[in-house]
Amino acid sequence: xxxxxxxxxxxxxxxxxxxxxxxxxxxxxxxxxxxxxxxxxxxxxxxxxxxxxxxxxxxxxxxxxxxxxxxxxxxxxxxxxxxxxxxxxxxxxxxxxxxxxxxxxxxxxxxxxxxxxxxxxxxxxxxxxxxxxxxxxxxxxxxxxxxxxxxxxxxxxxxxxxxxxxxxxxxxxxxxxxxxxxxxxxxxxxxxxxxxxxxxxxxxxxxxxxxxxxxxxxxxxxxxxxxxxxxxxxxxxxxxxxxxxxxxxxxxxxxxxxxxxxxxxxxxxxxxxxxxxxxxxxxxxxxxxxxxxxxxx
Amino acid sequence: xxxxxxxxxxxxxxxxxxxxxxxxxxxxxxxxxxxxxxxxxxxxxxxxxxxxxxxxxxxxxxxxxxxxxxxxxxxxxxxxxxxxxxxxxxxxxxxxxxxxxxxxxxxxxxxxxxxxxxxxxxxxxxxxxxxxxxxxxxxxxxxxxxxxxxxxxxxxxxxxxxxxxxxxxxxxxxxxxxxxxxxxxxxxxxxxxxxxxxxxxxxxxxxxxxxxxxxxxxxxxxxxxxxxxxxxxxxxxxxxxxxxxxxxxxxxxxxxxxxxxxxxxxxxxxxxxxxxxxxxxxxxxxxxxxxxxxxxxxxxxxxxxxxxxxxxxxxxxxxxxxxxxxxxxxxxxxxxxxxxxxxxxxxxxxxxxxxxxxxxxxxxxxx
Numbered sequence: 001x002x003x004x005x006x007x008x009x010x011x012x013x014x015x016x017x018x019x020x021x022x023x024x025x026x027x028x029x030x031x032x033x034x035x036x037x038x039x040x041x042x043x044x045x046x047x048x049x050x051x052x053x054x055x056x057x058x059x060x061x062x063x064x065x066x067x068x069x070x071x072x073x074x075x076x077x078x079x080x081x082x083x084x085x086x087x088x089x090x091x092x093x094x095x096x097x098x099x100x101x102x103x104x105x106x107x108x109x110x111x112x113x114x115x116x117x118x119x120x121x122x123x124x125x126x127x128x129x130x131x132x133x134x135x136x137x138x139x140x141x142x143x144x145x146x147x148x149x150x151x152x153x154x155x156x157x158x159x160x161x162x163x164x165x166x167x168x169x170x171x172x173x174x175x176x177x178x179x180x181x182x183x184x185x186x187x188x189x190x191x192x193x194x195x196x197x198x199x200x201x202x203x204x205x206x207x208x209x210x211x212x213x214x215x216x217x218x219x220x221x222x223x224x225x226x227x228x229x230x231x232x233x234x235x236x237x238x239x240x241x242x243x244x245x246x247x248x249x250x251x252x253x254x255x256x257x258x259x260x261x262x263x264x265x266x267x268x269x270x271x272x273x274x275x276x277x278x279x280x281x282x283x284x285x286x287x288x289x290x291x292x293x294x295x296x297x
Numbered sequence: 298x299x300x301x302x303x304x305x306x307x308x309x310x311x312x313x314x315x316x317x318x319x320x321x322x323x324x325x326x327x328x329x330x331x332x333x334x335x336x337x338x339x340x341x342x343x344x345x346x347x348x349x350x351x352x353x354x355x356x357x358x359x360x361x362x363x364x365x366x367x368x369x370x371x372x373x374x375x376x377x378x379x380x381x382x383x384x385x386x387x388x389x390x391x392x393x394x395x396x397x398x399x400x401x402x403x404x405x406x407x408x409x410x411x412x413x414x415x416x417x418x419x420x421x422x423x424x425x426x427x428x429x430x431x432x433x434x435x436x437x438x439x440x441x442x443x444x445x446x447x448x449x450x451x452x453x454x455x456x457x458x459x460x461x462x463x464x465x466x467x468x469x470x471x472x473x474x475x476x477x478x479x480x481x482x483x484x485x486x487x488x489x490x491x492x493x494x495x496x497x498x499x500x501x502x503x504x505x506x507x508x509x510x511x512x513x514x515x516x517x518x519x520x521x522x523x524x525x526x527x528x529x530x531x532x533x534x535x536x537x538x539x540x541x542x543x544x545x546x547x548x549x550x551x552x553x554x555x556x557x558x559x560x561x562x563x564x565x566x567x568x569x570x571x572x573x574x575x576x577x578x579x580x581x582x583x584x585x586x587x588x589x590x591x592x593x594x595x596x597x598x599x600x601x602x603x604x605x606x607x608x609x610x611x612x613x614x615x616x617x618x619x620x621x622x623x624x625x626x627x628x629x630x631x632x633x634x635x636x637x638x639x640x641x642x643x644x645x646x647x648x649x650x651x652x653x654x655x656x657x658x659x660x661x662x663x664x
Contacts, residue, residue, distance in 0.1 A: 006381060035479040042377040045621030047628065070632045077628050079305040107632045125622070136608055138482050163644055169636035188636040208618050210479040234639050252635055266632055 009056040009089040015039055019057035019212070023203060026214035031176030032144070033127050038210040048081055048106060049207030051123035055104050058119060058203070059085065064092045066100035071108035071249065071266035078106070097269050107170075109191040111248050111270040114200035116217060122185040124206035127213065129173045129183040149181050152224065160229055169234060175222045176215055189223065190233040190249045196221035238263040243274035244281035320365050334358035343546075343575020344368055348616065349375030350476070350495050351382075352545050352574055369497075373617045387472055389530040389539050391572075393549050395448050397526040400576075403452050404519040405553060411449030416524060417576070452521040453551045453568060462553065462566040482608050489591055489611060490584075494573060496614030498580045504604040505586035513602025515589045516555035517569065524548040524576050548573050550581035554589050559597050567596065 007013065015037075022036035041049040059065065065085055069078035073095040081104060082093050094100050097110045104121040114120060130140045133151045143149070152173060159167040166172075172189035176182045184195055185204060195202065195215060202215040215221060225231035236250045241262045248270055250263040262283070265271035321328065335342055335358045345357040349372045357375060364370035400416025403409055456462040473488045480488060493501060508515050526546050530539040550571035558564035569589025571581035590604035603609055613619065 010381075012381070012383075035481065037477050037479055040373075040376040040380045040476075040617065044373070044624060045618045046623075046625030047621060049621075070629045074305045075629050076305045076309055079309055083306070083309075106628075107630070125625070137612075138608065164647060165640070165643070167640060167644075169640045170633040186630075186633050188632055190636070208622055234636060236635070236639060249632070250635070251631055252638065266635075 006088055008061070009059045009085065009091075010041075011039065011053065011056045016057040019053055022212045023054065023057065023214065026203070026212050027201070027216050029180070030216055030219050031174075031180030031182040031213060033206075033211040033213045035210055036212050038207045041207065043080065043084070045208035046125060047077060048104070048123040050205030050209075050212070051104050051106070051121050051207075052081060052084070052205075053207060054121050054203050054205035054212060055085065055102060056089070058121075059089055059091060059102060061089070061091065063101045064094050064099055066094050066097065066103045066269075067105075068103065068108060068110070068267075068269075069106040070251075071110075072268045074268065095269050097267075107186050107188075108249070108266060109187055109194045111265075111267045112273075113194075114198055116199040118200040120198075120200050120202045122187075122202065122204045124183070124185045124204045124209075124211070126171075127183055127204065127206040127209050127211040129171075129181050144180060147179070149175075152181060153226075156224060156226070160226070166225070166229065166231075172231075173224050175224060177219050177221075181224070182213060182215075182221075184221075188234070188249060189231075190235050192221075192223045192231070193233060236263055239281055240265045240271060240274075241281045241283040243271045243279050245271070245274060245279070320363070329362055331355055331358040331362065334361050340576060341366075341368060341371075343573075343577055344498060344580070345371045345375055347574040347577065347580065348372045348495055348497065349379065351375050351379045369616050369620050373620070376617055384477070386531070387474070388542070389532055390467070391527050391529065391547070393523065393527055393547070393572075394451055394454065395527065396523060396547075396549075397444070397544075398449060398523055399525040399546075401449065401521065401523040401525075402519075403521045405452055405521075409452065409455065411447060449523075451523070451551055453553065456520070456553065456566060460565070463556075463568060465568065480611060482611075483594075484607060484611060486588075486592070489607070490570065490572075490588060492611045492614055493571075493584045493587055496584070497616035497619070498577070498583070500614050500616070500619075501583040501587050502579060504590070504610060505583035508586050508590045508602065508604045513590045513593065513600075513605040515552075515569065515586060517552045517586055517589065518554070519582065520551045520553035520568075522548065522550045522578055522581065524578070546575055548576050548578055548581040550578065550585040552582070552585040552589055556596060567592070 011019070019036055022034045026032065026034045038050065039053060041052055043049060043052065055065070065082065067073065067078045067082040069075040072078065085091055086093060097103065097112045101117060102119050102121060103110065103114075104123065106123040109120065128137070128140050130143055130152060133155055134140050134143065143151070156166050156168070159165065168189070170188045171183055171186040172192055174182050174184050174192060174195060184192060197218050197220060198215070199217055201217055204213045206212070223231040236252065238250060239246050240248060240250060242264050245265055248265045248267060251266045253262050253264060254260070255262055335354050338361065341361055342354055342357045345360055345368055346352050346354065349357065349360070351357070356378065357371070360371035360374040361368070363374060398411070398414055400418060401411065401414045403413065453462055457464060468485070468487050473485065473491070475488050475491055480492065484492070507513070524546070526544045528544045529542045531542050532539045552569035552571070554567045554569055556565055556567040567589065569585040569592075571584030571588065573580045573584065587604055587610060590602070591607055591610060593600045593605040600606070
């Protein structure tokens with residue numbers, strides 16, 4: 001029993017080629033879910049195996065990788081995935097959004113607009129936007145083929161009839177390039193506008209469900225809505241306590257047993273950048289005062 | 298002041314150290330060897346090899362040790378290792394009628410050529426805790442008989458001779474492999490069987506059981522269950538003939554099921570098939586029941602029970618997938634939770650406002 005020797009970025013070249021073919025097909029048909037022969041990865045299904053396989057297939061030795069979960073580079077799963085690529089690919093990593101060439105994310109899109117030199121890789125748990133309306137794959141594939149999206153509109157309409165609002169707050173369905181309805185992964189709907197006309201390539205990998213899909217750069221992405229109930233991104237009506245941002249997505253943090261709350265930016269790099277530039281909120285000093293962790297990897 | 302949660306890397310490293318410590322346990326207790334696991338927890342090794350889809354007793358024993366006895370975790374370890382191995386192709390079909398039999402029982406015939414061979418089985422043991430095993434125990438040498446080298450036809454083959462049971466045509470195309478091509482529906486039987494062979498024992502057991510209790514009844518008889526060693530052959534293109542690779546131990550179950558026939562087919566028996574690595578009759582039998590249940594559509598039977606629902610069964614049988622997705626709920630979800638909180642607060646505020654507004658007219662009505 002000898003210790004296994006792994007290829008660059010873990011996957012063998014044949015597997016990478018298979019995944020790249022799926023990615024190319026996905027780019028050619030924006031929003032269409034391409035089945036691919038997802039491999040068993042050394043991290044659990046549901047923990048980013050799809051994103052990891054996509055990243056492993058597009059990563060080159062010169063790439064600079066950023067991994068975020070919930071907008072932060074320091075959540076445990078982001079750390080774990082970053083370490084995986086440091087170990088298997090030896091690539092440089094960064095927490096800076098503007099320095100990264102490949103960004104793997106779970107549940108957020110960075111606040112800072114991305115450029116054409118960047119690829120954003122999403123981890124996707126359930127790629128099928130119609131899954132909770134129709135559990136059968138055979139049915140949903142047919143519905144996509146025929147652009148039969150009435151069921152989704154009925155669902156959104158029923159939300160409005162019952163609650164007065166569309167009661168979907170994350171994984172909010174979108175229409176890509178005027179054709180396929182797509183699940184943008186469980187990002188808050190606050191992030192949905194950033195999906196549209198992005199300069200960066202956006203790739204979505206669902207490992208357990210064995211699907212890859214894509215939004216090519218500069219593709220129009222529309223969040224589903226009605227003329228009289230237009231799509232509205234939600235944001236807490238507050239400012240970041242640390243950097244004072246009024247336009248970023250906020251995490252609510254409970255600070256004591258009495259339920260005292262404060263709000264801070266979910267995108268930690270964005271928040272740090274702002275503080276470095278001299279912005280600060282009610283509790284945030286300049287960035288030098290914040291304990292900075294050493295460079296990763 | 299709130300300080301952003303940092304230090305994830307150090308926390309993970311320390312958690313792993315603690316795990317290694319907990320795995321080893323009390324250092325005064327001798328450490329388990331892989332040979333001990335392989336020999337004395339052989340059925341755990343069998344299960345991990347089967348659901349891990351990799352026949353290697355030593356690696357399976359290592360996985361069990363590393364997983365602290367958590368078999369699904371061990372299966373996961375073996376699967377992840379399997380991903381990295383090169384793949385040469387598919388073996389020739391196993392010739393289970395040429396098996397070196399260690400156990401062979403039939404529930405459909407009192408006696409049959411080759412006889413009933415009980416072999417090492419828990420059946421007919423009284424489930425009384427044996428306290429002599431708590432200490433080092435002396436074990437008698439087992440009784441043996443000379444192997445006669447005879448090849449035992451299976452019950453299904455015997456029935457097939459009389460035309461009483463359906464034939465089993467080999468698949469026309471190359472057999473599929475769901476680890477290389479994503480599963481799509483409807484799936485052919487080769488892929489269904491592969492999925493079931495890798496599937497979770499507990500899940501298949503429950504589904505098989507459900508068919509016995511009326512949710513998709515298949516009227517099964519355990520035609521035959523056999524366990525032993527079979528040779529694996531691989532067709533070598535260069536040599537132009539099949540070369541033996543070695544032998545593996547497997548359990549095979551052939552269920553014989555009633556079939557009432559339809560407009561085009563005469564009534565006859567049909568088959569449900571189970572094959573697993575090592576000795577696991579529970580899994581092989583459950584697999585055979587579910588295999589037969591999944592053929593309901595093909596045989597024009599009524600469908601609708603969970604075990605007959607191909608998408609339901611095949612999409613949820615894999616315990617590595619299932620455990621990953623169930624357990625991923627412990628990953629942070631606070632971004633989405635914040636979104637939900639925001640909506641909930643808004644809806645509650647609107648509800649309260651409506652409530653307050655509707656108080657006045659209610660009072661009016663009461664007057």
